Amino acid sequence: MLSRRDFLINGSALVATALGAPSVLGASLPGTGITVTPTGTSTPTTRFQSLVVELGLQRLGYTVKDYVPADPAIFHMAIASGDATFSAVEWVPLYDDYYSKVGGDTTCVRMGSLINDCIFGYSIDKKTADKYQITNLAQFKDEKIAKLFNTNGMDRKASLVAGNPGWGAAKMMQHHLELYGLKNSIQLQFGNYDALMADVLTRIKSNQPVFYYSWLPNWISNVLKPGVDVSWLSVPFADPANGKNMSKLPDGRDTGFPVYTVKVLGNKGFIDKNPAAKKLFEVANISTADISAENMLMQQGQNKPVDIRRRAEDWVKAHQSQFDQWIAQAMQAA
Structure with a gap:
C-alpha cells in the first residue's frame, strides 16, 4: 500500500x-x-x-x-x-x-x-444454496448454516472472502455485519483477492461450499456464473446508507450494495x-x-x-x- x-x-x-x-x-x-x-x-x-x-x-x-x-x-x-x-x-x-x-x-x-451497471454483492455456490434453501444473509445466524462455510477450522463462523482491506467495499462489508447483527456469524477474510479466489475455485471443484464477495465486471463471473454456478444473496433488509441508490437486482434480490x-x-x-x-x-x-x-x-x-x-x-x-x-x-x- x-x-x-x-x-x-x-x-x-x-x-x-x-x-x-x-x-x-x-x-x-x-x-x-x-x-x-x-x-x-x-x-x-x-x-x-x-x-x-x-x-x-x-x-x-x-x-x-x-x-x-x-x-x-x-x-x-x-x-x-x-x-x-x-x-x-x-x-x-x-x-x-x-x-x-x-x-x-x-x-x-x-x-x-x-x-x-456494476453489481456488487455476496455469493455462495448454487449447490449449497439449493440444498439448504439459502437466499439471505440472515440465515447465517443459524450456526449450522454458518458452519457450512467455515474454512479456518477454529470457530463456527462462516468465512467470507472479502479481498483487500483497503478497498472501499471492505468498509461496506464491515458495516453490513454490524447493521445485520452478523459479527458473531461471519468472519471477513482479507488478503489478495485473486489468491483468495484461487482457493475458492479449488474448494468448489472439490464440492465444498464457498462464500465470497464479488462484483461485475470481474473475471470470476466468467468462471462461476451467477444463476448457474453461484447465487447472489439478499441482505435482510435495505441498507439505509444506500439512500435512493438502487441496490436491487432485476429479480428483486437486494445485494446490499448500490448498483455502481x-x-x-x-x-x-x-x-x-x-x-x-x-x-x-x-x-x-x-x-x-x-x-x-x-x-x-x-x-x-x-x-x-x-x-x-x-x-x-x-x-x-x-x-x-x-x-x-x-x-x-x-x-x-x-
Missing part, C-alpha cells in the same frame, strides 16, 4: 509511456506539450479500462506517464493535490467518502459513465484547463462484458503489462468507429 510520500517518490521517477503516436501530428492537438499522470487501484484487473482512456488521451496529443497504483484513499489525495491527473477507477457511490474527504467538487471532478457506475475522476485544475480531456472522460464507455472477458484472459496467464496493453489496443481497433467518435467530440470541445 502506497503512502502519499511513496506516491510522490514513485510518480517522480516515472517516464512517459509510448502507447502509440497520435494520428495527427502538430501543435493543433489540444494535448500537445501537456503531461498527465494516471492513477487508480492496485488491482491489476482495473488496468485495462485505464489504458483505453490513456490511448484516447494520446490521440489528443497528451503525453501519458506510467500508471501509479495505490489504495483509493491515496489516489484520491494525489488527484486532489495535483500529484496525479486522473483515475479511470472511480466507483460511484462506493468512493463517496474518499471524494468528500479530499474536498469533493472543490478539488476534483467526476465525469461520464465509463462502466455502467465507474466514472473518471480528474484534478479540477487540470479539467478546467483541458476541455478536450474532459469531453473524452465524459463520453468514453466500455461494457461490463468486455471488461469481464479481458479480466478472464488475465486469469488464464495473459497478465503481463504488455498483454494488457495489447488488448487495450485491440479493443480500440475492434471499436474503432466508437473510439474515433470520442476523439472527434473531444477535439470539437477543445
